[in-house]
Each structure stands twice: as structure tokens, then as C-alpha cells.
Amino acid sequence: MAEFLQYTTNGLIAGSSYGLLALAMTLIYGILSVPNFALGGIYALGAFVAFYVVQWMGPGYYLFSIVPAVLIGMIIAIVTERLVFRPLYDAPHAAGFIAALGLYSILEGSWAILFDPTWRKIASPYNDIVLQLGPICLTMQRLIILVFCLLFALATYYLVYRTLTGKKIRAASENKSVAQLMGISPFTTTTMTFIVGCVLVMIAGVLDAPAALVGASMGLTPITKAFIVVALGGLGSVPGAIMGGLILGLGENYGAAYISSMYKDLFSYGLFIVVLLILPNGLYRR
Amino acid sequence: MHPRFIIYFLIGLAVVLVPVFVQSNYWIYMFTMVGIFMVLVSSLDLAYGHTGLVSLAHAAFFGIGAYSSAILQLKLAVPILPALLLGTLITAIIAAAIGWPMLRIRGPYFVLGTLAIGIAIEIIIHNWDGLTGGVSLSGIPMFPEVTIFGTTFDLSSKRFFYYLVLAVLVVTQILIRRIVNSRTGRTFASIRENEDLAAALGMNVSGYKLISFVAASTIAAFMGGIYANYMGAIEPEIAGSHMSFNLLVMIVVGGTRSIAGAVIGPLLLWFVPEFLEAAQMYRPLFFGAILIIVIIFMPTGIAGKLRSLHPRMAKWIP
Structure with missing residues (x-):
């Protein structure tokens, strides 16, 4: 029983971090119908921000690194949306998806060049307190x-369902042309959504950094899993992303504990394929 | 004779004569690898360009083909040729078993599903080390020496493989042209253009998607088997999502539904990074930048852009 509780806790922690990434992905998917793979590169940048803040200012400032991460996230959201996704606004969705893959490749390559490509550990003061x-x-x-992910997920939930900006985002993701007729600018809304998404991903990067190794390609696996979470929950669905994240985190940890730890990653992909075959539109139909 | 065909003939002649003029084994290897990518890209084009299936599992079938053929040779001591054919058959069955349920899923869910399958297959190959050798499967036998009419041919030489891959490429292209210009090919096009309409007109949409998917995977698997014997050692990465991603990039950059596209994409993305200094470091940057520039400014790829420049160009670009 004690073991079971431990696995459940581990699953919830992993799941909350998947959920935060998935939340960002699902918001952007809702508005552009593009699974934005490039968020994996932005996630790694978040981890690098945490790394350099800790290196230059000391481990005590670890949580402070969320502030520069948020600011950088806003800038990178605006830049990538303007340069890459807006020119493809009317293109088929496959084009946006491929461009997102290209952008991921650029980001990963840039981090490898800017910050040297070796893997490193962050000295977070909270790592040693058991x-x-x-x-x-x-x-x-x-x-x-766990706490911060839930906090930011709640904040996002509030933003999307309780504010005017959120209403615009939901309207535009429901039906872009009708939203436009109601005076909602699709471009401003897309930029807003990108900012929310990139900021969330940067925060996820900062939070996960001490628990993982920091490196240019660290975002690939988490973002692929976030993809899967989003598809599990239903593309574009906000509660689906959070639920999907928790389900994946738990499923992965139970699978690793009770079946085989070697195939831990396989469980998430297997689970996804099985769910996809049974429910081709995800758990929450939008 | 039309000047167009003279040009084509000269290009063909140059391609055939490459091993005569190029002495360095390194460059023969490079050209052979480009040829392998051209075969993979051409087969992916059947699924992606012609039928509209964005598959991120294409390299997985290349990998399964390579591994099944190599395992048959290493563990069961099957001779090369039967192993190659049997390996291809096994992969075709696996592709059908995966494709049958997967192809009922549509749109972005299908893309994500193939991504998951590609990653899952790489993990399985990596971890099933009793069968696949884990991080690397080496010691795959080379092609033997063959004596015909008193002349000995060393079939393990780099030059032989160059011609072998060239032959596979030509046969693949002819095969794909035959499929595309048939009734089946027109059904593929109708599925690509409007799946619901095709279904409403009584076409067996999932059946034809399966044909396209399995045909593309089978060609990739056959190439994979040859690749295994060519390299002598294979790694799970050849089946991975990164490889599938590269194939997709090549086809998007080159241009879909075009012979020229299937040639330009691999040529550009295999050779240009090779000429860049510190290539390893700048390769992802280069890949990504080319991809974004092409997708924004040339949505139909380089071949499609060249075709649209002038009506006469459209005739020149096959």
C-alpha cells in the first residue's frame, strides 16, 4: 500500500508537469489547429534560464528565475508567431505542423550552439530537502x-474561462470567422494565445530543470508526451489536457512499477495508441 | 528527338557513370546514401503526396525491414536473398497490422498516432536486445562474390551497391508511376482531395488508404534490408522519429508528387550540410531554416515552385 501511494505521488508529479505542457499545446492547437512542436525548444530555454540564474545569482534565486523566464517567453511567443506561424495562417494545417517541426529544429540547434551542448545539472536548493x-x-x-504546476494550471483555467481575453480565445478557437465578425481580431487573439502558451512552457521548463538534466534536446521527450496528452484529452480541450496529463503520469508510473521499468516510455505511447483506437477523438470531445 | 529527352538522357548517363569517374569510396558512399534516401522519399510520397497520409512512422518500416532481414540472416542463417524477401514480407504484414486500425483515425490524430508508433518501435528495437542486439546489431553478412562466365563480381563492393540502389530507385519510381496512373492511383488522389466525397461516391476509403500505406512501407522495408547488408551494422535510430522527420522534411522541401522533388529533397538536405563547416553543429539550424523558408515561400516544394515559374518549366520538371 505504501508503495502504491508512492507510485501514485510520483505519477501525479510527472502528470502535473505533462499537464502544464499539454495545457500550452492545447490552447495553441485550439486556435491554430497546429500541434506546436516548437514548444519543446522553448521548454529547454526555460530550463536554461533557470540554470543561468542559479549560476550567476546563486541557488537561492532558483524560484526567482520564473520572472525572466516569463519575460523571455513573451518575447519568443511574439517573435515566433509573427515570423513563422502568421505567414501560414491560411495554409493547410499540415504546413503549420511541418513549420513547427522546423522551428523546433532551429531552436534546439541554437541552444546547442549558444549554450554548449553538454548535459548539466542545476544546483537547486530544494533538491536535497527530503x-x-x-x-x-x-x-x-x-x-x-506539483504545487506550482497546479497553481499555474488554475491560473490558466481562470484566464481562459473567467476573463474577457479568455472568452476571445475560446471564441476564436470555436469559429474564427464568426469571432472575427464579432469584432475579435484573430491575429491579436493568436498572439495572446501564443504568449500564454509559451509562458506556461517556460515555467514548466524552469520547474522541471532541477529534476532533469538540462540540455538543448531535453524538450523532445516531454513535448512528445505533451502531444500525446493533448490527443488523449481531446485536441483543443483545456480540462482534457490536465486530466490527460495526470492519466499519462499515473499510467506511466504504475506501468513502470508493476510491469517493467525498461519499457516505461513505451507505456505512454502504447496507452495513447490504445486510447486513440477506442476513442478516435480523445477523452473530451470538444 | 525532343531536347528534353536529350537532357534527361545526359543526366541519366552521368548518374550511371558516377562510379567510373569518382574514385573515392567516401563519395560513392555519399551518393549511395542519397540514393537510399531517394527511394525512401519516393515511397513516402506514395502515402503522403499521393494519398495525403502524413506519416511519421515511415522510417520505422525501413528499420523493421532492415532488422527483420538482418535477424533472419544472423539468427536463423537464412541466405541473403530469401532473408531480404522474407524480411520485406514480414514488414508488410506488420505494416498492414498497424495500418488497419490506425488508418481509421483521421487528421492530426493520425499524425500523432504514427509519431507514437514510430517512437514505440524504436524503443522496442532498442530494448529487445536478445533479438535486436540493443544499441547496435553488427556482423550482418556482406554480399558474396559471384562468378559468372569466368568473371568474378565482388558484390560487397561500394560500387556494386551504388548500382543496386540506383536500380531499386528506378524500379520504385516506375512502380509508383504505374500505381499512380492506374485506377488505384486516381482513388488515392480522390481520398487526398476529399475523403468524405470519395467515401460518398462508394470508394472503400480505408481499404485504399491501407493499400497506399502498406505499399509505401513495403518499398521502405525492402530498401531497409539492402541497407542492413550494405552497412553491416544497424542501430535502432534508423527506425526513429528523427529519421521519419528527416524524410518528411526532404519530401516537403523537394516537392510532392514529382520525380524531381524526390531527387532534389534528399540531394539538398544530404549534401549541403556536408559542405557546411562545423556541419554537425549547424545541421539542425540549417534543416529547420530551409524547412520554414520552403513551407512559407514555396508551399508546393522546390519542384512545384520551378514548375509554376513558367508553363514550359512545368513540362521540363517530371
């Missing part, structure tokens, strides 16, 4: 991941 909560044992860092 908490014992009943039978469950976890580091402070992982608790921070």
Missing part, C-alpha cells in the same frame, strides 16, 4: 513542481 509525509517520501523540488 520530505516524509506518512508513507510517502519526496524531495522539496518535486513538491514545488
Whole structure:
């Protein structure tokens, strides 16, 4: 039982981080119908921001690195949306998807050149504090991941469902031309969505950085899994992304614990394929 | 004779004579690799360009073909030729088994599903080390020496493989032209243009998608088998999503539904990074930049752009 609780906790922590990435992906998918693979590169940038903040200012400033990460995320959102996705606004969706893959390639290549391509560890002060909560044992860092991910997911939920900006985003993702007739600029809304998405991904990068190795290609696996989470939950669905993230995190950890840890990654892809075959439109139909 | 065909003939002649003039084994290897990519891109074009199936699992079938043929030779001591054909058959069955349920899924879900399958296959190959040798499967036998009419041909030489890949490429292209210009090919086009309309007109949409998917995978698998014997050692990465991504880039950059496109894409994306200094470092940057520039400014690829420049050009670009 104690083991089961431990696996559940691990699953929830992994799942909350997948969920945050998936949230960003699903918002952008909703508005552009493009699975934005480039977010994987932005995620790695978030981790690099955390790395350099800790290196230059000291480990105590680890959580402060969310501030520059958010600012950089806004800039990179505007730049990539303008340069890459807006010219393809009317192109078929496959074009946007391929451009996103290209952008990911550029980002990963740039990080490898700008910051040298070796893998490194972040000295977060929270990595060494081990908490014992009943039978469950976890580091402070992982608790921070869990809490912050849920916090930012709630903030996003509030933004999307309780504010005017969110209403515009939802309207534009429902039907772009009708939204435009109602006076909602599709371009401004797309930029807004990109900003929200990139900021979330940068934060996810900062949070995950101490628990993983930081390197130019670190975003590939998480973003691929976020893809899967988004498809699990239903492309474009906000509650689906969070639920899908938790399901994937739990499924992966149970699978690794009770079946085979060697095939841990295989479970997420296998789970995805199975769900896709049973529910071709995801868990939440939009 | 039309000047067009003279030009084509000269290009063909130059391609055939490459091993005569190029002495360095390195360059023969490079050209052979480009040829292999051209075969893969041509076969992917059947699924992507002609039928509209954006597959990110194409390299997986190349990899399964390579591994099944190599495993048959290494573990069961099957001779090369039967192993190659059997390996291709096995891959075709796997492709059908994967494609049959997968092809009912549509649009972005299908793309993500093929991505998941591509990654899953790479993980399986990587971890099933009892069968696949894990990180690398080496010791795959070379082609033997053959003596015909008193002349000995060394079939393991780089030059022989150059011609072998060239032959496979030509046969692949002819095969694809035959399929595309047949009734089946027109059905592919109608599925690509409007799947619902095709279904409404009584076409067996998922059946024809399966034909296209399995045919493309089978060609890739056959090439994979030859690749395994050519290299002598294979790694799980050849089946990975990164390789599939590169194939997709090549076809998008070169141009779909075009012989020229299937030639230009691999040529450009295989050779140009080779000429860049510090190539390894700048390769992803170059790949991504080319991809974005092409997709924004030439949505139909380089071949499509050349065709649209002038009506006469359209005739010149096959």
C-alpha cells in the first residue's frame, strides 16, 4: 500500500508537469489547429534560464528565475508567431505542423550552439530537502513542481474561462470567422494565445530543470508526451489536457512499477495508441 | 528527338557513370546514401503526396525491414536473398497490422498516432536486445562474390551497391508511376482531395488508404534490408522519429508528387550540410531554416515552385 501511494505521488508529479505542457499545446492547437512542436525548444530555454540564474545569482534565486523566464517567453511567443506561424495562417494545417517541426529544429540547434551542448545539472536548493509525509517520501523540488504546476494550471483555467481575453480565445478557437465578425481580431487573439502558451512552457521548463538534466534536446521527450496528452484529452480541450496529463503520469508510473521499468516510455505511447483506437477523438470531445 | 529527352538522357548517363569517374569510396558512399534516401522519399510520397497520409512512422518500416532481414540472416542463417524477401514480407504484414486500425483515425490524430508508433518501435528495437542486439546489431553478412562466365563480381563492393540502389530507385519510381496512373492511383488522389466525397461516391476509403500505406512501407522495408547488408551494422535510430522527420522534411522541401522533388529533397538536405563547416553543429539550424523558408515561400516544394515559374518549366520538371 505504501508503495502504491508512492507510485501514485510520483505519477501525479510527472502528470502535473505533462499537464502544464499539454495545457500550452492545447490552447495553441485550439486556435491554430497546429500541434506546436516548437514548444519543446522553448521548454529547454526555460530550463536554461533557470540554470543561468542559479549560476550567476546563486541557488537561492532558483524560484526567482520564473520572472525572466516569463519575460523571455513573451518575447519568443511574439517573435515566433509573427515570423513563422502568421505567414501560414491560411495554409493547410499540415504546413503549420511541418513549420513547427522546423522551428523546433532551429531552436534546439541554437541552444546547442549558444549554450554548449553538454548535459548539466542545476544546483537547486530544494533538491536535497527530503520530505516524509506518512508513507510517502519526496524531495522539496518535486513538491514545488506539483504545487506550482497546479497553481499555474488554475491560473490558466481562470484566464481562459473567467476573463474577457479568455472568452476571445475560446471564441476564436470555436469559429474564427464568426469571432472575427464579432469584432475579435484573430491575429491579436493568436498572439495572446501564443504568449500564454509559451509562458506556461517556460515555467514548466524552469520547474522541471532541477529534476532533469538540462540540455538543448531535453524538450523532445516531454513535448512528445505533451502531444500525446493533448490527443488523449481531446485536441483543443483545456480540462482534457490536465486530466490527460495526470492519466499519462499515473499510467506511466504504475506501468513502470508493476510491469517493467525498461519499457516505461513505451507505456505512454502504447496507452495513447490504445486510447486513440477506442476513442478516435480523445477523452473530451470538444 | 525532343531536347528534353536529350537532357534527361545526359543526366541519366552521368548518374550511371558516377562510379567510373569518382574514385573515392567516401563519395560513392555519399551518393549511395542519397540514393537510399531517394527511394525512401519516393515511397513516402506514395502515402503522403499521393494519398495525403502524413506519416511519421515511415522510417520505422525501413528499420523493421532492415532488422527483420538482418535477424533472419544472423539468427536463423537464412541466405541473403530469401532473408531480404522474407524480411520485406514480414514488414508488410506488420505494416498492414498497424495500418488497419490506425488508418481509421483521421487528421492530426493520425499524425500523432504514427509519431507514437514510430517512437514505440524504436524503443522496442532498442530494448529487445536478445533479438535486436540493443544499441547496435553488427556482423550482418556482406554480399558474396559471384562468378559468372569466368568473371568474378565482388558484390560487397561500394560500387556494386551504388548500382543496386540506383536500380531499386528506378524500379520504385516506375512502380509508383504505374500505381499512380492506374485506377488505384486516381482513388488515392480522390481520398487526398476529399475523403468524405470519395467515401460518398462508394470508394472503400480505408481499404485504399491501407493499400497506399502498406505499399509505401513495403518499398521502405525492402530498401531497409539492402541497407542492413550494405552497412553491416544497424542501430535502432534508423527506425526513429528523427529519421521519419528527416524524410518528411526532404519530401516537403523537394516537392510532392514529382520525380524531381524526390531527387532534389534528399540531394539538398544530404549534401549541403556536408559542405557546411562545423556541419554537425549547424545541421539542425540549417534543416529547420530551409524547412520554414520552403513551407512559407514555396508551399508546393522546390519542384512545384520551378514548375509554376513558367508553363514550359512545368513540362521540363517530371
